[in-house]
């Protein structure tokens with residue numbers, strides 16, 4: 001019965017003069033870009049430079065759910081600060097993960113309208129995927145750079161959930177192995193770890209949405 005409502009809204013929005021279209025974007029949670037696309041900003045993304053994030057924020061300043069500053073810039077700068085403490089594998093991983101995540105974020109950057117909540121949710125996914133693709137699933141990365149990870153993320157339920165959210169992109173068996181390697185301290189931080197692995201498969205998205213809530217809070 002309700003399927004046509006979005007269609008009607010789209011139709012109505014199309015009839016509106018440009019200046020009145022804002023309410024439509026407001027009501028769908030989208031906001032218009034506040035700055036132009038900058039080539040300098042795009043170049044920062046392709047080099048994987050942390051400054052890309054404040055640059056993103058200038059074009060799409062998000063009040064709540066500001067992924068660019070609260071996640072992107074914050075952790076990028078933290079890794080910059082501790083960069084020399086990472087081993088070569090860690091350094092290569094940071095470099096590659098940054099470029100990969102910024103390439104994903106560039107799609108939002110180029111959009112004229114974004115929904116900040118979507119940007120945040122999709123970037124948490126994309127970042128986790130980038131971390132996994134570029135070597136997070138190798139135990140040696142976590143093992144040999146453990147202290148840096150701990151100093152950056154802290155050892156608490158939120159950081160454990162955040163890591164789990166990335167490890168899910170390693171596939172079930174590898175994620176299980178890594179979690180086992182991380183040991184009982186990690187397991188006690190995530191009381192519902194068992195359910196997480198049980199719900200792997202069709203229900204993985206549901207399991208993970210709870211985790212995203214945890215990461216946010």
Ligand SMILES: *[C@@H]1O[C@H](CO)[C@@H](O)[C@H](O)[C@H]1NC(C)=O
Pocket residue numbers: 047088091092095
């Ligand atoms: C990482 O990137 C920086 C800056 O682009 C570069 O100087 C460095 O050589 C790179 N390190 C590795 C291990 O790729």
